[in-house]
Amino acid sequence: xxxxxxxxxxxxxxxxxxxxxxxxxxxxxxxxxxxxxxxxxxxxxxxxxxxxxxxxxxxxxxxxxxxxxxxxxxxxxxxxxxxxxxxxxxxxxxxxxxxxxxxxxxxxxxxxxxxxxxxxxxxxxxxxxxxxxxxxxxxxxxxxxxxxxxxxxxxxxxxxxxxxxxxxxxxxxxxxxxxxxxxxxxxxxxxxxxxxxxxxxxxxxxxxxxxxxxxxxxxxxxxxxxxxxxxxxxxxxxxxxxxxxxxxxxxxxxxxxxxxxxxxxxxxxxxxxxxxxxxxxxxxxxxxxxxxxxxxxxx
Amino acid sequence: xxxxxxxxxxxxxxxxxxxxxxxxxxxxxxxxxxxxxxxxxxxxxxxxxxxxxxxxxxxxxxxxxxxxxxxxxxxxxxxxxxxxxxxxxxxxxxxxxxxxxxxxxxxxxxxxxxxxxxxxxxxxxxxxxxxxxxxxxxxxxxxxxxxxxxxxxxxxxxxxxxxxxxxxxxxxxxxxxxxxxxxxxxxxxxxxxxxxxxxxxxxxxxxxxxxxxxxxxxxxxxxxxxxxxxxxxxxxxxxxxxxxxxxxxxxxxxxxxxxxxxxxxxxxxxxxxxxxxxxxxxxxxxxxxxxxxxxxxxxxxxxxxxxxxxxxxxxxxxxxxxxxxxxxxxxxxxxxxxxxxxxxxxxxxxxxxxxxxxxxxxxxxxxxxxx
Numbered sequence: 158x159x160x161x162x163x164x165x166x167x168x169x170x171x172x173x174x175x176x177x178x179x180x181x182x183x184x185x186x187x188x189x190x191x192x193x194x195x196x197x198x199x200x201x202x203x204x205x206x207x208x209x210x211x212x213x214x215x216x217x218x219x220x221x222x223x224x225x226x227x228x229x230x231x232x233x234x235x236x237x238x239x240x241x242x243x244x245x246x247x248x249x250x251x252x253x254x255x256x257x258x259x260x261x262x263x264x265x266x267x268x269x270x271x272x273x274x275x276x277x278x279x280x281x282x283x284x285x286x287x288x289x290x291x292x293x294x295x296x297x298x299x300x301x302x303x304x305x306x307x308x309x310x311x312x313x314x315x316x317x318x319x320x321x322x323x324x325x326x327x328x329x330x331x332x333x334x335x336x337x338x339x340x341x342x343x344x345x346x347x348x349x350x351x352x353x354x355x356x357x358x359x360x361x362x363x364x365x366x367x368x369x370x371x372x373x374x375x376x377x378x379x380x381x382x383x384x385x386x387x388x389x390x391x392x393x394x395x396x397x398x399x400x401x402x403x404x405x406x407x408x409x410x411x412x413x414x415x416x417x418x419x420x421x422x423x424x425x426x427x428x429x430x431x432x433x434x435x436x437x438x439x440x441x442x443x444x445x446x447x448x449x450x451x452x453x454x455x456x
Numbered sequence: 457x458x459x460x461x462x463x464x465x466x467x468x469x470x471x472x473x474x475x476x477x478x479x480x481x482x483x484x485x486x487x488x489x490x491x492x493x494x495x496x497x498x499x500x501x502x503x504x505x506x507x508x509x510x511x512x513x514x515x516x517x518x519x520x521x522x523x524x525x526x527x528x529x530x531x532x533x534x535x536x537x538x539x540x541x542x543x544x545x546x547x548x549x550x551x552x553x554x555x556x557x558x559x560x561x562x563x564x565x566x567x568x569x570x571x572x573x574x575x576x577x578x579x580x581x582x583x584x585x586x587x588x589x590x591x592x593x594x595x596x597x598x599x600x601x602x603x604x605x606x607x608x609x610x611x612x613x614x615x616x617x618x619x620x621x622x623x624x625x626x627x628x629x630x631x632x633x634x635x636x637x638x639x640x641x642x643x644x645x646x647x648x649x650x651x652x653x654x655x656x657x658x659x660x661x662x663x664x665x666x667x668x669x670x671x672x673x674x675x676x677x678x679x680x681x682x683x684x685x686x687x688x689x690x691x692x693x694x695x696x697x698x699x700x701x702x703x704x705x706x707x708x709x710x711x712x713x714x715x716x717x718x719x720x721x722x723x724x725x726x727x728x729x730x731x732x733x734x735x736x737x738x739x740x741x742x743x744x745x746x747x748x749x750x751x752x753x754x755x756x757x758x759x760x761x762x763x764x765x766x767x768x769x770x771x772x773x774x775x776x777x778x779x780x781x782x783x784x785x786x787x788x789x790x791x792x793x794x795x796x797x798x799x800x801x802x803x804x805x806x807x808x809x810x811x812x813x814x815x816x817x818x819x820x821x822x823x824x825x826x827x
Contacts, residue, residue: 181504182507185493226653238631241632339689351506352506394737394772
């Protein structure tokens with residue numbers, strides 16, 4: 158991997174079409190070994206970036222889904238208390254003395270995603286690539302958790318008081334995503350490279366459809382991409398993302414459609430618009446107009 | 457200095473001059489990035505900078521303009537964003553009429569009567585309508601306001617805390633620790649109970665012309681709220697929506713309010729509540745900020761926009777929020793009826809409808825929010 162173009166080609170090979178900006182950000186994240194913070198509307202493919210990186214590099218994908226109230230026990234490590242208790246009983250039954258160190262050894266340690274991504278080396282010496290750590294929807298976690306995450310991402314090490322410090326010999330590739338329900342703290346942003354993923358334009362969306370839904374007839378794919386571009390201009394609550402575009406194209410193809418028509422749009426609207434208000438707005442705007450505009454854009 | 461480093465430092469300096477916050481660390485990363493992508497291709501340099509120097513989509517515009525100027529070496533262009541209007545809130549100086557009406561040339565001299573009974577000033581002030589405050593009283597009220605503390609209603613958290621009561625979840629961690637003391641026999645068992653934590657509080661303050669007499673008091677109130685606790689978000693609603701949480705988070709109240717006023721370009725303009733709320737719902741609220749939160753709207757409900765849109769957006773907001781509280785300073789007047797079109801449209805979706813014209817009523821609001 159020498160240039161940005163190499164990254165684009167490699168991603169495409171693994172079914173992900175990145176534009177120049179995203180490819181540069183990924184290239185730099187890999188080259189400078191910095192975490193990559195991705196923001197953007199839901200459904201533009203933020204999480205997919207981590208998945209495709211894992212497929213490409215061959216590293217294991219370690220995913221940490223954030224939520225309100227997430228803490229160290231769920232994100233880093235926890236002791237397996239039930240096993241510890243069992244062990245205590247077993248030792249006692251055998252008439253031996255209990256040694257505390259025994260209880261706090263690695264066999265009773267439950268590694269959660271952050272520790273798994275860092276203490277990787279010991280687990281699989283034959284794996285060549287470092288794991289890909291996906292910290293998904295970091296904006297859902299609390300501020301305190303962010304500070305904690307920052308600490309780990311700064312020196313890629315985790316200290317377990319009873320056991321010692323785990324340090325990544327080869328730092329994981331880190332992808333952090335946020336839906337921007339609140340601002341991610343500046344300190345964390347400073348640590349990361351940043352990229353805002355926007356909705357793709359018509360040409361790129363069509364290319365994505367061809368890549369990800371190859372069994373969809375070409376005319377239909379063009380018209381779906383056109384209709385989606387049109388829908389995104391309708392001031393909807395939730396403009397359709399790429400994931401929805403692919404679902405919709407697949408749904409239409411499954412119904413045997415060769416191209417878009419009014420009835421097919423009407424019955425499949427639920428696969429692309431997930432709010433009743435959005436469906437109503439689209440129907441008020443006119444499904445016929447939508448189909449006509451899609452045909453116009455899609456050729 | 458190597459070529460990329462020199463270029464990086466120059467560009468970072470230019471961006472800082474244009475008003476973008478560029479920490480030194482980011483400049484170093486940018487230099488590394490330039491070394492990695494090369495400085496020959498415009499696109500490469502552009503995206504290297506975007507990934508390392510820009511951290512918010514709002515800054516993209518500024519970055520684009522600065523980049524163009526830098527790349528094409530036409531640095532003379534004034535990069536500062538045009539500031540439509542600077543409003544100084546004359547809170548402490550006694551110049552409060554000027555703040556109340558920026559177009560006024562000042563021919564109406566400020567009425568400067570001092571409250572004579574010193575010891576009861578606070579008590580009198582607590583019930584006085586903000587609109588009738590003199591600058592001196594306002595200064596006094598500010599002090600009282602900083603004592604106000606807002607705390608959202610408690611909700612059950614996912615976390616668990618140790619408890620002395622039996623019967624809740626077993627705390628295995630502490631049980632194992634204690635068992636070690638008794639030779640591995642878990643004699644004393646520890647328990648956990650769910651913890652509680654305050655809900656997020658979202659404040660939306662109408663800063664339109666009709667709210668002018670109250671807006672400066674209420675923005676103070678917002679400041680006290682934002683500084684007082686961490687889980688507060690504040691927005692200004694006028695002809696558009698402006699997030700002012702960051703501006704208000706400065707400890708110094710004057711600096712914070714001035715920063716907020718600077719940020720809100722449509723201060724004392726018209727109101728389009730429906731569109732403002734829609735922007736809030738789209739950009740922030742429905743995505744997560746308003747979910748399970750206590751949302752407080754401070755507005756008189758005079759709205760020049762479409763009442764149907766307002767009703768629709770209020771319905772959306774109410775569906776995700778824990779509670780919606782509407783604070784209307786006009787409600788205190790005895791002959792008040794919610795006749796303003798916006799108010800009438802919004803009321804069906806409001807859980808609590810309270811006054812907000814005086815310190816006392818704001819204290820009451822603090823209680824309502826914590827309920």
